[in-house]
Amino acid sequence: MSTSEAVEVPQPLALSYARGFGEEGRDWIAGLPALAAEFLDCWELKRDGALRAGEASLVLPVLRKDGTRAVLKLQMPRAETNAALIGLRTWNGEGMVRLLDHDPESSTMLLERLEAARTLASLEDDDVAMGILAELQARLVCVPAPQGLRSLGDIATEMLERVPEAMAALADPEDRQLLCGWASAVNELVGEPGDRILHWDLHYDNVLAAQREPWLAIDPEPLAGDPGFDLWPALDSKWDDVVAKSDVSRVVRRRFDLLTEVLDLDRARTTGWTLGRLLQNSLWDIDDGETVIASSSVAIAESLLNN
Numbered sequence: 001m002s003t004s005e006a007v008e009v010p011q012p013l014a015l016s017y018a019r020g021f022g023e024e025g026r027d028w029i030a031g032l033p034a035l036a037a038e039f040l041d042c043w044e045l046k047r048d049g050a051l052r053a054g055e056a057s058l059v060l061p062v063l064r065k066d067g068t069r070a071v072l073k074l075q076m077p078r079a080e081t082n083a084a085l086i087g088l089r090t091w092n093g094e095g096m097v098r099l100l101d102h103d104p105e106s107s108t109m110l111l112e113r114l115e116a117a118r119t120l121a122s123l124e125d126d127d128v129a130m131g132i133l134a135e136l137q138a139r140l141v142c143v144p145a146p147q148g149l150r151s152l153g154d155i156a157t158e159m160l161e162r163v164p165e166a167m168a169a170l171a172d173p174e175d176r177q178l179l180c181g182w183a184s185a186v187n188e189l190v191g192e193p194g195d196r197i198l199h200w201d202l203h204y205d206n207v208l209a210a211q212r213e214p215w216l217a218i219d220p221e222p223l224a225g226d227p228g229f230d231l232w233p234a235l236d237s238k239w240d241d242v243v244a245k246s247d248v249s250r251v252v253r254r255r256f257d258l259l260t261e262v263l264d265l266d267r268a269r270t271t272g273w274t275l276g277r278l279l280q281n282s283l284w285d286i287d288d289g290e291t292v293i294a295s296s297s298v299a300i301a302e303s304l305l306n307n
Contacts, residue, residue, distance in 0.1 A: 007036040007060070013053040020055075021076065028076045032058060035074055039108050043101060045072060052116060054219075056080075061113060069113040070100055080221055081107040083149055087222030090146050090197060095139035097208075097218045114216055120204035121238055129204060130255050133234050134262035136217050137202055137227070141263065145197040145224030152225025153193035156186050159279055166283050171291045178293055178301065182279040185272040194226030203233035228266075228273030231259050232281070232300070235274070239296050252303035271304045 009032050017025030036058070040047065048069065049061035057075035064070055075081050085107065088099040093112075101110040123129040163183045167176045199206075200221040210216040235255050242251050256274075260267050278297040285294060 007033045007051065007058070009033065009058065010051070010053040013055070013058060016055045017076070025076070032074060035106060035108070036060060036072065039072060039074070039103065039106075039110075043072075043110060045070070045110075059116075062110075064100075064110075068100075071111050071113050073109040073111055075107055077105070077107040079150075083222045084220055085109070086146060086148050087197060087199075087220045090143060090222075091140065091220075093212070094143075095136045095213075095217055096220065097210075097216050098212075112210075112212070114208035114210045114218065116208060118209040120207040120215065126238075126251065127254070127258065129237075130234065130258050131262070132215050133202065133204065133207055133237075134259050136207060136215065137199065137230065137234070137259070138263045140199055140202070140217065140220075141196040141227040141230065143197050145195055145222075149197065150223045151193060152198075152223060152229055153190060155223065155225075155280070156190045156193060156276060159183075159276070159283060160187060160190065162283055163279075166286045169286050169291060170293070175293045178298065179279065179282060182275040182282075182301070186276040186279060189226070189269065189272050189276065192226070193224075194229070195224055196227055198223050198225050198227065198230040200230060201233050202230065204237040206233075226269070226273050227263055228270035229277055231256070231270065231274055232277035234259060235300055236296060243296075248299050249303040249306065252300055253307050256304060256307065267307075271307075274304060275301060 009029055014029045017029050021028070039045070040062070044065040045062040047060055048063045052059045057073050060072040062070050062072050085099070085102055085104070088096065088109070092098070097114060098112040099109060100112060102108065120129045120133060160183055163179065167179055170176045170179065199217060200223055201219060202217060206219050207215050207217055235252055242248055259265070260270050278301055281297060282293050
C-alpha cells in the first residue's frame, strides 16, 4: 500500500464524534483524511493493512522506513488524549504498548503494533486471563503518578457533590439507597485518594497479545489515585458470559480475590473504592438519561459486600 491512499473515515467513528462533540467533532472528522496523510508523509510511513476505529480514534497499521511494524493513532486533542500521552511516556513500554513518536499539537501517536485480533477475552480459562491482567496492572500501578494528571481526590469530591441530584433521578427507592451507600463509602475514603498512576480502563479487550512480551495493555485513560479504584473494568470483563455461564457472585469474588492478592491491596479499602467506581458509572448513566442502576453494578456490589 502507498501512503497516498485516501483514508476513508468509518461511519460509526463519524457518528460518535458528531454525537459527542457536535460541530467541533464534525469538523475534526472532515479534516481526518488530510491529517492522516500529513503524518504518513511526515513520519515516512507506509500503510500495511486495514484501518480500525473505536469510538474516539482511528488506527492505521503502518510500516516505518526501517520496516518496523507500528500503528498510527489519530484522535481529537482533548484532556483524555493529553493524559494518555503522559501515561504512555511515564510507563515507557513497561507493561504497556510503547509510544514510538507523537505530535503534541494534534495528539497523533505512533505506537508499536500489537496483535489486535487477540485479546485476553480470547482465553477460555478466566483465572488465567485474570491472572495475566492482574500482573500487568500491578506493574502499571507501582509507578508514582507524574504531574499533569487528574486526581482521584478531585473526581471523588465532584462525584459526592452530584449525588443528591442524581438520587432524585432514580425511580426505585432501593436504587436510591444503593447510590447513597456507595457515596458513603467514597466519603470515608476521599481524604486519602492515593498517588499511583492508574489505567482507568483495564479490561480484557484492552490487553493484547504482543511480540515484545506475551501481553501488553493499551488505551490508558490515566489519572492519579488509589489502585482500588482501578479494578472495576476487570471485574466487569466478559460480563455477558459471566451472567450466562456462571454463578455471578462466585466469579466476581474470585476475580476480586485474585486482583487484590496480586496487587497486594487492602480488601476493605479496595471494596470501598470499587463501590466508588460503581457510583461514577451510575452518575454517567444518569447523565445519559437512565433512571435505574445497571444490573451489573448491583450484582458486583452485592458480591463484594457479601464476601
